Amino acid sequence: MLSKRNLQLNEHGELHHLLAIEGLPKRILERILDTAESFVGVNEREVKVVPLLRGKSIFNIFFENSTRTRTTFEIAAKRLSADVVSLDVARSSTSKGESILDTIANLTAMHADMFVIRHASSGAPYLIAQHAAPHVHVVNAGDGRHEHPTQGLLDVFTIRKYKKEFNNLTVAVVGDILHSRVARSQIHALTTLGVPEIRVVGPQTLLPTEIERLGVRVFTSLDEGLKGVDVVTMLRLQNERMNGALLPSASEYFSRYGLTPQRLALAKPDAIVLHPGPMNRGVEIDSTVADGRQSVILPQVTYGIAVRMAVMAILAGATR
Amino acid sequence: MSELTELASAEALFASLKTQMASSIAFDAKLVGVYSGGAWIADRLKTELHGEHEVGYIDVSFYRDDLSTAGLKPTVRSTQIPFSVEGAHIVIVDDVLFTGRSIRAAINTLFDYGRPATIQLAVLVDRGGRELPIAADYVGEARLVAADQMLALERSDEGRFSFKLEPWTR
CATH class of the missing domain: 3.40.50.1370 (Aspartate/ornithine carbamoyltransferase)
Structure with a gap:
């Protein structure tokens, strides 16, 4: 099995999935923070949208409810001009017995470029990242007791x-x-x-x-x-x-x-x-x-959007 | 266009650019430099040109069209437009004009801040190779540069400009 660290980085040492902070080098954390700094400026404009992720499809899949986190990921994706779909999984196929990986395979067949995953089980985003198509990026939006x-x-x-x-x-x-x-x-x-x-x-x-x-x-x-x-x-x-x-x-x-x-x-x-x-x-x-x-506490919420924009922009620019 | 065989004197090109702009641009034209070379040039134009020229800076990274192939630049600077773009006369300032894609991105950036009255373009060097219908209004010099070479503007501690030829990286 690939180590957590290898799974997150591509062969050029760039961030390909964001699954955990543990194991990420300082240069990657600093790059995310510096990029987010520039997105703070975008969010303070009247037009809070840049065309960077135009044509990309991002799926927010929340197996566990979290209105705030899901909303900030949605706003971040929209401000990058991505097409974003949020799935309320509790009410969809998994409740009919479909496995996580089948759900992901179906969404990938719909040409998804990125998955944002919230799950009550620690490690669920790793499972998805391990089985994702090479061009697909996975962001952990909170998995069990593990990481956010x-x-x-x-x-x-x-x-x-x-x-x-x-x-x-x-x-x-x-x-x-x-x-x-x-x-x-x-x-x-x-x-x-x-x-x-x-x-x-x-x-x-x-x-x-x-x-x-x-x-x-x-x-x-x-x-x-x-x-x-x-x-x-x-x-x-x-x-x-x-x-x-x-x-x-x-x-x-x-x-x-x-x-x-x-x-x-x-x-x-x-x-x-x-x-x-x-x-x-x-x-x-x-x-x-x-x-x-x-x-x-409220500035945290505001900055959270810029940080998530930075993560999505960096991931979308990494190729494998 | 002559081929660049020896390094152009960036200071001489800057002087030429300044002379052209001094006789043409509006008294209150805003100067918007494209990071990083264009930002340095805009700063010096502000102090050396007559008139009331406010300065802004654009990092075009969020407006580029090559994210999927080139990725996001490692360092993205913050775009700063500290004046109202609405109805303003704006001169975009850059060091080297090549494909025109950065300038396309800079124009799109400006339009997300408002609707300028006019946008013009000032560059130290026009190296040809355009991929978009974009032309500069003020050009220090038109010089061909070999396709595998890149012209990089440098600034000394005293603020003086020089050009360096480097192998094309991307």
């Missing part, structure tokens, strides 16, 4: 916008690290870009065992974990985690791990707060913080 690479990229893009450099930062990622593909992608991106100190903060039950192997410092106290940081990423606490044995209740979680103005004051005065959305106000984040001057 475009989210990780838009996180580091936002951090770079506000902090300029990575090599002097301390970043805290707070919350449900165990189930978070966002955390995994962000940690890999920050590490590759040279962030010297990454902290993960959360209750023991929501921290993966051996997380230290990613080169992060582990904190179970939020107050301790926030001291002196430049960037705080709050993760969404999924409601279904409450029902199991992992957590007592939402209010208990908020009292120990919710980001309040008092706690944020422990970070550097110019620290920024990120959240991948959707937010649970009063569970992982206080409204005062979410709407406050240190919050960059």
